[in-house]
Amino acid sequence: MAERHGRTPKLKTIMPYAALGLIGLVLTAPLIAFLLNAFARQWFFPQLLPETWTFDAWGRLFSAGSEFTQALGNSTLIATVVALISLMLGLPAARALGLYRFRGKRLLEFLLLLPAVVPPLAVSMGLTVNFLRWGLTGNWIGVAVAHLVPVLPYVVLVLSGTFATYDISHEQQARTLGAKPLAVFLYITLPMIFPGVVVAGLFAFLISWSQYLLTLLVGSGRVITLPILLFSSASGSNNTTIAVQALMFTAPTLLLLIFTSRVLARNALTGLVRL
Amino acid sequence: MSSESKPSGWQLIALLAPAVLVLLVLFGGGLAYSILQSLGWQPLIGQYRLSLDAYTSLLFSREYAEVFWSGLAFSLWISAASTLISTVLAVIVALLIYHTVRGTRLWTFLFQFNLPVPHLVAGVGMLFLLSQSGLLSRGTAALGLTHTPSDFPVLVRDTNGIGIIIAYVWKETPFIGIILLGVLRSISDSYDITARNLGANFWQRFRYIILPLITPSLLSASLIVFAFTFGAYEIPALVGVRFPRALPVTALRLFTDADLNARPQAMALSILIALIISLVIGVYLWLRGMAERLN
Numbered sequence: 001m002a003e004r005h006g007r008t009p010k011l012k013t014i015m016p017y018a019a020l021g022l023i024g025l026v027l028t029a030p031l032i033a034f035l036l037n038a039f040a041r042q043w044f045f046p047q048l049l050p051e052t053w054t055f056d057a058w059g060r061l062f063s064a065g066s067e068f069t070q071a072l073g074n075s076t077l078i079a080t081v082v083a084l085i086s087l088m089l090g091l092p093a094a095r096a097l098g099l100y101r102f103r104g105k106r107l108l109e110f111l112l113l114l115p116a117v118v119p120p121l122a123v124s125m126g127l128t129v130n131f132l133r134w135g136l137t138g139n140w141i142g143v144a145v146a147h148l149v150p151v152l153p154y155v156v157l158v159l160s161g162t163f164a165t166y167d168i169s170h171e172q173q174a175r176t177l178g179a180k181p182l183a184v185f186l187y188i189t190l191p192m193i194f195p196g197v198v199v200a201g202l203f204a205f206l207i208s209w210s211q212y213l214l215t216l217l218v219g220s221g222r223v224i225t226l227p228i229l230l231f232s233s234a235s236g237s238n239n240t241t242i243a244v245q246a247l248m249f250t251a252p253t254l255l256l257l258i259f260t261s262r263v264l265a266r267n268a269l270t271g272l273v274r275l
Numbered sequence: 276m277s278s279e280s281k282p283s284g285w286q287l288i289a290l291l292a293p294a295v296l297v298l299l300v301l302f303g304g305g306l307a308y309s310i311l312q313s314l315g316w317q318p319l320i321g322q323y324r325l326s327l328d329a330y331t332s333l334l335f336s337r338e339y340a341e342v343f344w345s346g347l348a349f350s351l352w353i354s355a356a357s358t359l360i361s362t363v364l365a366v367i368v369a370l371l372i373y374h375t376v377r378g379t380r381l382w383t384f385l386f387q388f389n390l391p392v393p394h395l396v397a398g399v400g401m402l403f404l405l406s407q408s409g410l411l412s413r414g415t416a417a418l419g420l421t422h423t424p425s426d427f428p429v430l431v432r433d434t435n436g437i438g439i440i441i442a443y444v445w446k447e448t449p450f451i452g453i454i455l456l457g458v459l460r461s462i463s464d465s466y467d468i469t470a471r472n473l474g475a476n477f478w479q480r481f482r483y484i485i486l487p488l489i490t491p492s493l494l495s496a497s498l499i500v501f502a503f504t505f506g507a508y509e510i511p512a513l514v515g516v517r518f519p520r521a522l523p524v525t526a527l528r529l530f531t532d533a534d535l536n537a538r539p540q541a542m543a544l545s546i547l548i549a550l551i552i553s554l555v556i557g558v559y560l561w562l563r564g565m566a567e568r569l570n
Contacts, residue, residue, distance in 0.1 A: 016371050024385040030400025033410045045408050046416045093294035096287050115302050119506025121523050121545040125530050127305030149301050156294055210393040213508050227395050234399050246399050253391035
């Protein structure tokens with residue numbers, strides 16, 4: 001682009017970097033706005049930066065038994081349970097899909113992509129009515145079970161990619177040497193697929209952590225997680241409260257990006273659009 | 276390697292069954308129940324006759340038609356504009372990053388930065404940035420361009436959906452861009468260098484070499500964005516207004532309505548949203564098939 005506009009060679013080399021710098025600023029701008037608001041005590045209109053700073057909102061939100069700490073606890077509990085269950089259910093299926101060829105495999109892979117394509121509302125409403133009959137609404141267990149819909153297909157797809165490059169002959173050697181199935185899994189299989197399991201587990205946590213609609217419907221207002229609290233704050237509370245909640249809600253997702261930016265496979269990225 | 280120990284059919288079924296059954300009950304059961312209720316099946320009140328009443332009332336009745344058609348136009352506008360703008364920006368940024376000599380990894384990281392940020396946070400962020408007393412308004416005031424908050428244009432909670440579109444563009448441009456960057460890096464330099472040696476300028480090299488190579492990935496990434504933005508709830512609910520209202524927001528309002536009589540309409544609307552997305556994907560696949568046969 002810049003090659004056409006640049007009048008001098010110097011401008012030609014600087015222009016793209018200036019454009020990228022501006023884009024970087026735009027992409028980080030909401031985070032900057034949250035950080036400024038989270039520590040602002042007095043910040044009247046024309047002022048570009050807060051006049052006085054404070055930690056008050058943090059102290060208030062993190063005080064024992066507050067709505068916010070409960071939401072933080074609920075979110076962590078639900079996302080952890082969802083990640084563990086989806087790994088337990090997903091590992092065997094991923095092994096079958098990644099290692100073997102069988103009739104109906106293409107159909108199964110297509111069906112696994114469906115929950116990512118069908119708009120969440122169409123499924124969530126029917127699911128909520130079903131859960132109502134099974135007594136799974138209004139409690140965190142029902143919410144965790146519901147989160148399996150967006151999480152489980154994703155875990156299976158990521159892990160089946162891991163199994164596609166997996167050498168099964170090591171398992172056979174161990175078995176020949178007399179290892180029991182559990183020992184084979186713990187000492188041979190798990191160490192070999194461990195990086196894939198960690199990535200799948202972290203993303204499973206993250207997808208569950210970010211769910212708003214399913215939690216709202218299945219939790220029927222009684223299971224308060226961070227996104228539920230943030231959404232209701234956003235249409236009423238003061239900016240400082242909203243900013244702290246938004247930062248705490250986003251923090252784990254950003255930490256995850258830093259940890260996984262090297263191993264982030266392309267198929268891992270397609271899942272992120274739904275957060 | 277799999278030939279050495281081909282598992283029996285039962286072993287395969289045992290491996291696949293837990294995940295498949297859970298998804299079948301939760302996803303399949305949920306979708307099936309939504310469809311049944313949209314057809315008027317309500318066992319709780321002894322209503323078992325299936326009909327298209329909910330659909331016809333959404334499309335034609337005095338009560339719902341205006342909300343539906345204005346919402347449809349609004350949702351199509353939001354999704355089309357967000358997808359188009361994100362796609363164009365993503366191509367530009369991906370090419371900029373691809374051609375950087377220094378700091379490529381830093382730019383790539385910065386560009387990935389908002390990928391894991393939830394859409395809900397993107398919506399709240401836009402309220403903080405773009406409202407009339409938000410950060411951008413303070414910036415224009417500092418520069419002397421505006422003097423009071425009301426001098427700043429209404430960009431969030433506006434009737435044209437500008438705030439919603441900006442929020443989606445902020446969120447989806449890096450998504451498309453990172454996919455493109457992966458494709459660009461897998462393309463051999465030799466085409467570009469040959470074209471350059473033959474005297475092709477930047478625009479010619481982009482039009483005849485880069486664009487044909489990235490088009491398939493670009494189209495599928497854009498399609499994912501269109502499908503997502505058309506069916507998503509959070510951002511239009513946070514950054515939108517009462518009228519016009521995006522279809523998913525209306526659907527959820529009907530569903531949570533105290534009056535259970537609106538429930539078939541809520542289900543019908545969410546199924547219609549899914550059908551419209553399927554239609555767009557179907558047209559895309561059909562056009563792609565036509566294009567492949569022509570080549």
